[in-house]
Amino acid sequence: MSSLCPFAKATTGGVCPMKSDKKPDKSSGAACPVTGKGGEPKETSADHAAGEESAEDPRLVPAKCPFGYDSNTFKLGPLSCMVCQALLHDASKCKPCSHKFCKACISRFKDCPLCGADIEGVEPDAELQTLVDRFIDGHARIKRSLAGESKEAGADGKSKVIYEDVSMERGAFLVQQAMRAFRAQNIESAKSRLSMCAEDIREELKSSQDNLDLCSQLGAVLGMLGDCCRTLGDAPSAITYYEESAELLSKLPKKDLELVHTLSVSLNKVGDLRYYGGDLQSARSYYARSLDVRRNSVKEHSAVASQVIDLATSLAKVADVDRNLGNEDAAVEGFEEAIKCLEKLKLDSEQANLEQRVATVFTPSSLCSGLCIVPG
Template sequence: MSSGLSLPEEDLCCPVCCDIFRDPILLSCSHSFCRACLQRFWETSTARSCPVCRRRTSRRNPPANLALRNLCDAFAQGRAHREAAEAARQLCAQHGEKLKLFCQDDQLPICVVCQTSKAHKGHECLPLEEAASDCRAELIAALKTLQDQLAALNKIKSNADMTLQHIKVQAQSISKRIKDQFLKLHQFLFEEEKAALLAVRKEEEEKVQMVKEKAVVTAERIDSFSETIRRLQQEAAPANDLTVLQNFKATMERVQCLELEGELAAGSLMDESRHLGNLRFRVWEQMRRVAPYFPVTLDPNTAHPCLSLSDDLTAVQYSSPAVEILSNPERFRMSAEALGCTGFCAGTHSWVVDTTGNEDWILGLAYRSVQRNAEISARPKNGFWTLCLRDGVYRAMTSPPTVLTLSGKPKRITIELDWEEGEVSFRDQEEGTTLYTFTQSFAETVFPYFYTQSTLPLRLLPQTPSVTKKD
C-alpha cells in the first residue's frame, strides 16, 4: 500500500471476487461490492439482495462508493510502484541486465556483463541462489549469536535485579544483627554502670556512717569537756578557800581523765581513683566476656548455598538452603566450601577451629583465585593447603594425600600461617602437638578455607587480645 494509506489489503477486497475493488458500489446495508460482481450475483439470484447479509435492496443501480474507489486506486498505484521498484531491483543499474551472480569479493549482486568488466574481473562469483544460501546460513548463525548474546544480557539483567533485591535483604539482615549486638553491648554497659554507681553509693554510705559515728563520739566529748569546764569555773571562784583545797585533788583527777578526740582517720573521703581511674579500660576488659575477639570470621558471600553460617559469622554447618541464594562471582557453586573474610599477604597469623562432633571437614588456606565453579581437590597445586578428616581418617591434602597417624582425635585445630617463611602448620591445641606443616612460597593473598558436609558445626574460637605498654 502507499504510505498515505492505513487500511490493510483485505479491507479493500470485494467479498465476491476477493480481489481489489473495481468500480465499487455501496448498498443500503453498507456493504460494498464490485459493480460487475454484484450484477453477476443478481443475475443468478431470484431477488436483488446483498451477497453478504441477504438484505433486499430496491435500487437496481446502487450508487458508486467514491471514497472506497479512491482508496483502491491509490492502493493499486502503490502496488504498481512497488512491483516496478522490485523489477528494477532485479536489474543491473549499470547494464540493465538481470542480476544473476553474486561477487564474493565486493559482496554485491552483479549481472553477467559486470562479471566480465574490469570492476569485477578475476573476482570469485557465485550464482545468486547458491550465494543466497550461503549468506542465509551466515545470517542464521549471526542471528543465533545475537540471540545468545541477548539471552546472556537478559540473564545479566535478571541477575542484576536479583542482586539489587538481595542487597536490600542483606542490608536489612545486617542492620538487625547490628542492632541485636549493640543491644547486648548496651545492656552490658547498663549493668556495668549500675554496678559502678552501686559501688559509689555503698562507699558513700560507709564513709557517711563512719563520719557520723565520729561526730557522735565528738559531741559526747564536747559535752564532757563543757561540764568539766563549768565545774572548774565553779571550783576556781573566790569563795571558800577550804572548799577549793578539799576538792582540788578530785577535780584535777577528773581533768586528767579527759582525752581530746582525734581528727578524722585517713581514708575518710571517697576513693575517687578507685571508681574513676581507668574506668573505661576496666569496663573494656570486662566487656571481653560479651564481646569476644575472633581473628578470623567467615565471608557469607563466598559460602556454598548448602552451608549455613551463624549470625556472628563464626560457625558453619551443612544444611539444605531455605531460600534461593544469589549466584555471585565470589560464591562456591560446586562444593560445600567457604572462605574467611580477611586475606593475608604478610606476617604471622593463627586461629583455632573447634571440630567437636564433626566427622567430615577440610580446613586450611586457599588463594583468592581458586576455581569456584568447578569441583577440584583442595591441594597445593590447585591453590589449597589443607587438612582433611573423612571416614575417620586424617589426611594432609598433598599430592597424593598424606595419611596421618594420630594417637587421638583432635577436637580443636590450630591453623598457623607464617607468610614470609611460607609455612602453614596444623596443631592439636589441647595436646600442643604439630599434626602437619606445609612449606610453600606464596604468590598471592591467602584466605582461611572451610569445607564441611556435616550438620554439626565447625566453630571458630575467640582469642584474648593482648595489651602492650610502650615506653
C-alpha cells in the first residue's frame, strides 16, 4: 500500500494524517465519544476563526465533529482496538476477561493481549460496534446553522441546524484508520474504511466532476483498495480497482509527481497480477504504459532521484517480460538502459533511504511485486 497520502493537501498545514499519529496534548480536554465527559476540545486557529465569524452572525455554529473529534485529535480510546490501533471493526469480546478487539485481530491470539488470560471464546459485541459506526458517521457531517435571509427559522424561532458533508476531512480520517489497520494486517478493516472513503468521494464528484483534487484522491484510494484485495488473494477485484485507478489518474495533468507515481504504480501492479496469472503479453502492455508515464516524467524532472529509480524499475520490468517471451535482444537493451540510468544517479547523504530501492531494482520482488506490498 502506498505511503503517499491523497488527503495531505486537504489537511491543515498539509500534514499527512497517515504519517502523523501525534498524540494530542492532554490539555486539549477532548471529550470521550461514549460518555461525553472530559471537557471541551482545545481551540484551534480554525475554531478561533469560526468563533469570530459566529460573533458576527450568532446564527452560525462552528464546524466540528458531533463527537468532538477530528482526524488530528483522534487518540486510542474505548472505540479502538489495542492490537491494530484503529477503530474497531467487527468488535468482539474475549471470554472470560471481556476485553474487546477487532475480530480479525483477536483471532490471532490464544491469550488476551491486554491481561494475558486464556481466551476461552470470542463473541461479537454489536452494541459497541454500533457506537463505532456512529462515531465514523459523525465525521461525515459538520454542524452548521442555516444563515441568510432566504433560510427559514425552525419552529422555535431559532435558526435551523443542519449537517453537511465534509468528505475531505472524513476522507483523511478514514485513510488514517485504514493505514493503521493495514499495517497490523487487519485487511478487512482497512478495506472497509477505504470503501467508505471511495463512496464519499464518488458522491462528492457527482456535483464537482472537474475537481482535480477529488479525482486524484479517488484514484489513490482505489489503488489502496487494490492493495487490500491483492493481500486477501482476490486478484480479479484487485485488478478492477487498479485499472479504475489508472483510468481516472491518466486523465489528470501529469505535473504532480505524487500523481505520476500513483498512476505508474497502479499500472505496474496490474502488470504484476497479469504476470503471475500467466498472461505475459497483457503484463507487458501494462508495464509499457507505466514506462511511458515514467519516461515523460523524467524528461521534466531528470534531477529527481526517485523518478529516475522509478524509470529504471519500469525498464527492468519490461525487459524481464521480454526475456520470458523470448525477445532476448529487447530484454538486453532494456536491462542495459536501466543500468545506465542508475549509474548516472547521484545520491547525497539525505537520500540514503533511496539506496535500498536502487539495490532492489533487479530483484524478483521488484521485477514482479505481485506478492509484496511495495511500490512497483
